[in-house]
Amino acid sequence: MKKNIVFVIILLVGIGLGAGVNAQQDKGSEIVIFEKDRMPQVTFDHHMHQEKLDNECSACHDLFPMQAGIIKEMIAEEKLKKQQVMNEKCVKCHKDRKKEGLAAGPTSCTACHVRGK
Ligand code: HEC
Ligand code: HEC
Numbered sequence: 001m002k003k004n005i006v007f008v009i010i011l012l013v014g015i016g017l018g019a020g021v022n023a024q025q026d027k028g029s030e031i032v033i034f035e036k037d038r039m040p041q042v043t044f045d046h047h048m049h050q051e052k053l054d055n056e057c058s059a060c061h062d063l064f065p066m067q068a069g070i071i072k073e074m075i076a077e078e079k080l081k082k083q084q085v086m087n088e089k090c091v092k093c094h095k096d097r098k099k100e101g102l103a104a105g106p107t108s109c110t111a112c113h114v115r116g117k
């Protein structure tokens with residue numbers, strides 16, 4: 001009986017610690033740069049998107065994991081096509097939200113691929 005109580009206490013402490021870790025989830029870099037290729041560089045405000053999307057991380061990270069440089073890596077390994085993130089995430093969400101009358105980011109090439117960068 002006593003053993004069971006000790007076990008329950010350990011379990012509760014464990015859950016408490018787990019919740020603490022979740023609250024401090026690694027939000028990654030504030031800004032992510034997609035380097036110039038054929039098109040100019042794209043500057044992506046990662047933390048602003050997290051905020052505007054109510055911390056719905058899966059809005060992007062269901063396509064690629066939370067790891068710096070992973071998009072480039074997956075494109076090199078042919079696990080993602082070039083422009084797949086742009087088409088299936090960035091531009092798609094902005095278009096869908098605009099259609100729904102919600103605040104949205106740009107859909108014109110040069111608004112994201114800023115000239116001179
Ligand atoms: C609108 C898209 C989007 C959303 C939403 C998003 N991320 Fe990211 N995240 C990215 C991109 C793009 C990268 C960069 C991947 C790369 O470098 O290839 C990234 C990378 C990361 C990384 C790796 C470190 C870094 O900054 O490169 C972490 C950690 C991360 N995100 C955490 C989160 C968490 C936590 C949330 C939700 C609270 C979240 N992200 C929501 C797009 C997003
Ligand atoms: C909402 C932002 C956004 C808009 C709008 C946008 N792009 Fe992109 N584009 C990106 C991001 C981010 C990447 C890198 C990730 C990827 O490859 O999916 C990219 C990658 C690319 C690439 C592959 C890399 C390179 O430079 O060769 C091409 C080509 C490209 N975009 C062309 C365009 C064209 C043309 C338009 C307009 C019709 C456009 N993009 C509009 C964000 C955007």
Ligand code: HEC
Nearest residue numbers: 042044045052059060089090093094103104105106111112
């Ligand atoms: C799930 C929806 C969603 C996705 C995915 C998304 N965005 Fe956005 N984007 C938004 C919203 C919402 C805003 C803010 C609109 C406002 O409140 O002004 C925004 C704003 C922007 C802006 C204008 C503000 C600024 O930072 O200059 C840019 C540029 C932008 N997004 C680029 C991107 C790129 C690049 C990607 C892909 C890596 C991306 N977005 C993915 C929803 C999204």
